[in-house]
Amino acid sequence: MPNKDNHRAQLKQLGLAVIKTETDAISKLTQHINEDFIDACELILQCEGKIAVIGMGKSGHIGNKIAATLASTGTAAFFVHPGEASHGDLGMITKGDVALALSNSGETAEVLSILPILKRLGVPLISITGNPSSTLATLSDAAINASTDKEACPLGLAPTSSTTAALVMGDALAIALLEARGFTEADFALSHPGGSLGRRLLLHVNDVMHKGDDIPVIEQTALVSSALLEMTEKKLGMTAIVNQQGQLTGIFTDGDLRRMLESNTDIHNTKVLQVMTQGGATISPDKLAVEALQLMQTKKINALLVTDDNKLVGALNMHDMLKAGLS
DSSP: OHHHHHHHHHHHHHHHHHHHHHHHHHHGGGGGOSHHHHHHHHHHHTOSSOEEEEEOTHHHHHHHHHHHHHHHTTOOEEEEOHHHHTTTGGGGOOTTOEEEEEESSSOOHHHHTTHHHHHHHTOOEEEEESOTTSHHHHTOSEEEEOOOSOOSSTTSOSOSHHHHHHHHHHHHHHHHHHHHHTOOHHHHHHTOTTSHHHHHHHOBHHHHSBOGGGSOEEETTSBHHHHHHHHHHHOSSEEEEEOTTSBEEEEEEHHHHHHHHHTTOOTTSSBHHHHSEESOOEEOTTSBHHHHHHHHHHHTOSEEEEEETTEEEEEEEHHHHHHTTOO
16 A cells, blocks of 8 residues: 555656646746747738748647647638648648747747748748757847746657747747737637637627517516416516506516415405506616626526617526526
């Protein structure tokens, strides 16, 4: 048993050592957020085309992620595999684009082989490399230094700290550009329409509310029995109450009905005006649907009326929020 405990303790220490090594590597990157980093940002902000991210091997995997992060934060970008670039894919890069090449050594043959073509096209070159004296860095218009003291791999062979550093520098670029462009949550949602974030930021009350004849509504002079029939037909657990001018005056809910029954109030001889909830919680149709959800949760209610200048235009309940994926 002690041997097993020692083995488990050793595994824990090895894991902690890797995290410490990579954390130290990241902390040293702050000194490399310098003029070259700023120049890289300026080149991308001035770009009239797209950012072509290039990388081989593990740098390629990191490059793929950086391209995806750039694209989702307002900077149009795509990944080009340098091996395939020499066999036709270089045609994806055109005049007006900017190239962002990753190579820890700065001497990756597949990357260097396509640089003359990029120069001929007049495509500015940004590099993220661990060797600021390398061929790639020297030929770059902006060379971002992502050098690290050592890899987390004890053999010093597997790219670990170096790939982490390159990824962090890519994130620093993407977020600096996001801020510089004034990129907003709504902009972010446009590139993420399928996820929960997109639904929260793109879906408005008008998109999920019941409209027209589907809105449960009766006049305030009607009897409670009429309100019950309207609620049963429209199946929203409530009905809106309006005056003769069509203005909202209140809401009658399942809760109001239960309270009536507990007090033995006659639903056939009582006007809904006498037992309804005055006013009621409302929201405008141009608000985000998630705001409607938050309002219902805050007020601990299951239904909400939608008004525009006090005119009833819609209704929704918690079930509509669930259907919209906003729960």
